[in-house]
Amino acid sequence: MSDGPWRENVVSGGVARGPDGRLFLAAEDTTNILRAYARSWLEGAELGGEWESLSGEVVQLDPVTLRTLADALMQQADKMDVLLMAERSGLWSTPDGAS
Numbered sequence: 001m002s003d004g005p006w007r008e009n010v011v012s013g014g015v016a017r018g019p020d021g022r023l024f025l026a027a028e029d030t031t032n033i034l035r036a037y038a039r040s041w042l043e044g045a046e047l048g049g050e051w052e053s054l055s056g057e058v059v060q061l062d063p064v065t066l067r068t069l070a071d072a073l074m075q076q077a078d079k080m081d082v083l084l085m086a087e088r089s090g091l092w093s094t095p096d097g098a099s
Contacts, residue, residue, distance in 0.1 A: 027084045031077040038070040038077070045070070 016024045025033075044051055045063035052058050 027080060031080050031084075034073045034077040034080075038073040041066045041070040041073075 018024055044061065045066040049061040049063040049066060050058055051061050
């Protein structure tokens, strides 16, 4: 199994800090991270569900559950992408009227 999504270079814009000190990640980077996790989980399901924990212990995970979780992450990333495209095109705005 691969090293997981945390090993992939999926962040293109970096992390920004807001005026209140909170950290922000670009929407594109967030959906890339979700898809990277999903790919990792799908790969794990194909390999029978074996997962190595950070401590080195091999844990058996249910492949059906891994596929279901991966599908949910992909769907969430798709929804976020649609909202981002609508926001950029001006078709969607926040409830207070700001885009």
